Amino acid sequence: MLKELRPALVMTAALTVLTGLAYPLAVTGVAQAVFPHQANGSPVERGSAVVGSDLIGQPFTGERYFQPRPSATGGPDPADPSRTVPQPYNAANSGGSNLGPTSRALAERVQAEAERLRAENPGVPVPVELVTASGSGLDPHLSPAAADFQVPRVARARGMTEAAVRGLVAANTAPRALGFLGEPTVNVLALNLALDKAAGGR
Amino acid sequence: MTVNGWIQILVFIALVAAMARPLGGFMTKTFNGERTFLSPLLGPVERGLYRLAGVDAKAEQHWTTYAVSMLLFSAAGMLLLYALQRVQGLLPLNPQGMAAVPADLAFNTAASFTTNTNWQSYGGESTMGHLVQMAGLTVQNFVSAATGIALAMALVRGFARTSARTVGNFWVDLTRATLHVLLPLALPIALFLVWQGVPQTLAGAVDATTLEGARQTISLGPVASQEAIKMLGTNGGGFFNANSAHPFENPNALTNLVQTLAIFAIGAALTNVFGRMVGDERQGWAILAAMGLLFVAGVAVCYWAEAQGNPAFAGFGVDGSAGNMEGKETRFGVAASALFAVVTTAASCGAVNAMHDSFMPLGGMVPMVNMMLGEIIVGGVGAGLYGMLLFAIVALFVAGLMVGRTPEYLGKKLEAKEVKMTMLAVLCLPVMMLGFTALAVATDTGTASMANAGPHGYSEALYAYVSAAANNGSAFAGLGADTLWYNLTLAVGMLVGRFLVIVPMLAIAGSLAAKTRAPASAGTFPTHDGLFVGLLVGVILIVGGLTFFPALALGPIVEHLAMAAGTLF
Numbered sequence: 001m002l003k004e005l006r007p008a009l010v011m012t013a014a015l016t017v018l019t020g021l022a023y024p025l026a027v028t029g030v031a032q033a034v035f036p037h038q039a040n041g042s043p044v045e046r047g048s049a050v051v052g053s054d055l056i057g058q059p060f061t062g063e064r065y066f067q068p069r070p071s072a073t074g075g076p077d078p079a080d081p082s083r084t085v086p087q088p089y090n091a092a093n094s095g096g097s098n099l100g101p102t103s104r105a106l107a108e109r110v111q112a113e114a115e116r117l118r119a120e121n122p123g124v125p126v127p128v129e130l131v132t133a134s135g136s137g138l139d140p141h142l143s144p145a146a147a148d149f150q151v152p153r154v155a156r157a158r159g160m161t162e163a164a165v166r167g168l169v170a171a172n173t174a175p176r177a178l179g180f181l182g183e184p185t186v187n188v189l190a191l192n193l194a195l196d197k198a199a200g201g202r
Numbered sequence: 203m204t205v206n207g208w209i210q211i212l213v214f215i216a217l218v219a220a221m222a223r224p225l226g227g228f229m230t231k232t233f234n235g236e237r238t239f240l241s242p243l244l245g246p247v248e249r250g251l252y253r254l255a256g257v258d259a260k261a262e263q264h265w266t267t268y269a270v271s272m273l274l275f276s277a278a279g280m281l282l283l284y285a286l287q288r289v290q291g292l293l294p295l296n297p298q299g300m301a302a303v304p305a306d307l308a309f310n311t312a313a314s315f316t317t318n319t320n321w322q323s324y325g326g327e328s329t330m331g332h333l334v335q336m337a338g339l340t341v342q343n344f345v346s347a348a349t350g351i352a353l354a355m356a357l358v359r360g361f362a363r364t365s366a367r368t369v370g371n372f373w374v375d376l377t378r379a380t381l382h383v384l385l386p387l388a389l390p391i392a393l394f395l396v397w398q399g400v401p402q403t404l405a406g407a408v409d410a411t412t413l414e415g416a417r418q419t420i421s422l423g424p425v426a427s428q429e430a431i432k433m434l435g436t437n438g439g440g441f442f443n444a445n446s447a448h449p450f451e452n453p454n455a456l457t458n459l460v461q462t463l464a465i466f467a468i469g470a471a472l473t474n475v476f477g478r479m480v481g482d483e484r485q486g487w488a489i490l491a492a493m494g495l496l497f498v499a500g501v502a503v504c505y506w507a508e509a510q511g512n513p514a515f516a517g518f519g520v521d522g523s524a525g526n527m528e529g530k531e532t533r534f535g536v537a538a539s540a541l542f543a544v545v546t547t548a549a550s551c552g553a554v555n556a557m558h559d560s561f562m563p564l565g566g567m568v569p570m571v572n573m574m575l576g577e578i579i580v581g582g583v584g585a586g587l588y589g590m591l592l593f594a595i596v597a598l599f600v601a602g603l604m605v606g607r608t609p610e611y612l613g614k615k616l617e618a619k620e621v622k623m624t625m626l627a628v629l630c631l632p633v634m635m636l637g638f639t640a641l642a643v644a645t646d647t648g649t650a651s652m653a654n655a656g657p658h659g660y661s662e663a664l665y666a667y668v669s670a671a672a673n674n675g676s677a678f679a680g681l682g683a684d685t686l687w688y689n690l691t692l693a694v695g696m697l698v699g700r701f702l703v704i705v706p707m708l709a710i711a712g713s714l715a716a717k718t719r720a721p722a723s724a725g726t727f728p729t730h731d732g733l734f735v736g737l738l739v740g741v742i743l744i745v746g747g748l749t750f751f752p753a754l755a756l757g758p759i760v761e762h763l764a765m766a767a768g769t770l771f
Contacts, residue, residue: 092421128527
């Protein structure tokens with residue numbers, strides 16, 4: 001048994017160096033050289049300021065912007081850091097609501113959210129993805145239906161025609177990957193940047 | 203359910219089947235010590251490692267020495283990982299200044315990653331610094347997977363050899379699995395993931411000012427290198443709390459396909475390695491076919507359940523045609539989310555691209571059933587094959603009882619010792635899963651962590667112990683598992699679920715290797731045709747059903763009935 005102790009210790013150390021240092025550092029080196037934009041989190045810049053990431057959703061509450069799906073992420077309470085309070089789209093603490101299908105809290109949240117949305121676009125059923133929280137809490141996308149639902153409000157708030165807003169939605173809609181994988185998506189940050197740009201910036 | 207959803211599922215199955223044979227051929231050569239195209243490059247590194255460790259690559263081990271080597275190596279890895287977490291505050295490469303991990307959580311995490319479980323009682327981006335992620339967690343992602351592959355090789359040699367004293371050399375199998383199989387596959391996958399948007403940097407976070415003027419801190423790190431091996435090694439421990447639902451771990455539907463393929467690639471190929479090593483590839487295809495039948499059934503149920511949508515939202519003026527989207531990402535939708543959930547629990551991966559806790563009752567039951575059956579549907583790398591072979595022994599034992607003949611598998615007589623050891627390995631899982639669940643739901647300490655009320659709260663605890671003992675690591679993540687009770691009991695479940703299966707399995711390997719091979723006769727039960735596949739699937743479902751149906755009835759099944767009756771909790 002003692003005979004096997006040396007390989008146990010040496011292999012643990014050697015494989016730690018190989019797979020825990022050499023491998024990730026080699027990947028980091030190549031990644032930073034070949035794909036620096038992606039390797040550093042796909043930041044989106046407007047002017048010289050970083051306004052977000054291509055891949056990470058951010059909260060939008062104003063009616064001039066397309067709003068993302070609900071997010072269940074939380075963060076430390078500024079008043080008492082030992083407590084966690086809701087902080088939608090906290091990109092330093094990802095997660096979903098983890099509410100089960102028979103949860104009363106879930107049903108009440110969805111009902112309230114659906115009522116709020118129907119008030120701004122009466123008579124149109126609210127796409128369910130617009131009232132359900134994503135798994136990461138950082139979903140950067142809307143489904144085309146969820147974006148379409150918001151077109152009248154955004155057009156009204158911006159004084160644009162619905163057709164013009166729809167055009168921007170279409171321009172920022174990506175089809176399924178390879179034509180059949182996943183679902184079509186609308187990138188909310190890219191779409192809202194396009195809206196601001198169409199309005200001549202701010 | 204849509205046609206497009208089923209096309210995704212069928213393309214996935216076709217790709218897994220297509221990869222099994224080429225990868226199986228390569229791995230067979232590697233573990234037989236033959237030259238492959240990687241030998242000129244990796245041979246010198248491999249020999250250097252042996253020299254450093256004082257390993258004689260030609261000297262083979264008796265199954266007991268093999269087991270001792272494996273246990274010592276696992277213990278050393280677990281101690282190192284525990285120590286790294288405890289001194290995290292003093293280590294470099296910690297840009298976010300993460301503090302030392304508390305003792306019970308560090309113990310749970312060390313047990314979790316060395317057993318290839320990757321249960322996470324912590325949130326990745328809020329707990330672990332980069333050095334612990336790399337030199338601690340990524341290392342165990344490699345070597346716990348390599349250990350699993352090594353153990354499967356030992357059992358396969360038990361079937362392949364006759365009158366042999368030894369089952370291989372653990373150090374050689376471990377090194378070859380890491381160096382020749384896992385690393386060469388992980389590297390290109392990691393770079394592909396970076397190309398598609400997965401970060402890979404030593405920086406800690408980037409601060410953005412959103413369009414509406416709020417501050418957003420976006421966590422970054424060496425994600426891609428860990429992500430690749432997390433899938434390939436069926437580990438599943440995410441860099442971020444949300445795991446593969448996080449857009450930085452799994453940015454689009456294409457990376458999602460690659461990730462699901464990576465989960466199944468090695469496990470499926472190992473069935474082919476088994477066939478080749480016992481000299482009849484059909485034996486491997488029969489095992490893979492049994493896995494495939496169970497897999498398709500699981501996907502069909504899960505996808506159907508998730509596509510239904512939640513009836514509790516009726517009357518809210520909601521268009522539910524997208525299905526049950528709570529806890530799911532827009533870019534994946536229900537089809538790719540249901541497929542991922544079944545793949546990750548059929549294998550012992552445990553990565554998630556959607557929150558299982560928010561699945562429909564029957565949709566969430568499928569992952570549970572997959573794990574309860576012991577993750578033998580492709581399964582963990584290595585663990586899936588040896589788990590399935592243990593069930594094959596049970597199936598042939600049952601067949602032998604029916605015709606009153608000593609059962610054989612591949613010419614090896616299955617006698618009292620093999621069957622007893624198999625039962626020991628098969629029974630320790632339900633003891634852990636059901637025993638601890640019973641304790642958790644009967645105590646205030648256990649129920650206090652539940653995030654959902656009613657049967658779903660019970661399901662959260664059941665899922666946790668099932669996931670731990672099966673070494674899966676996925677969760678009904680509402681459960682607040684970072685408590686002393688859950689950290690310790692889950693760690694015990696993980697350790698027992700790993701090592702109390704492995705040691706009896708190695709004993710079987712040693713015992714089989716020593717036997718002679720009985721020549722096939724007219725009375726031999728063929729183990730490469732449909733009858734055997736049917737018998738094997740039947741035995742798995744009967745054993746699983748008898749053991750777990752009552753536990754499932756109290757959780758997902760009663761929740762499904764309550765949901766149909768319109769009850770909320």
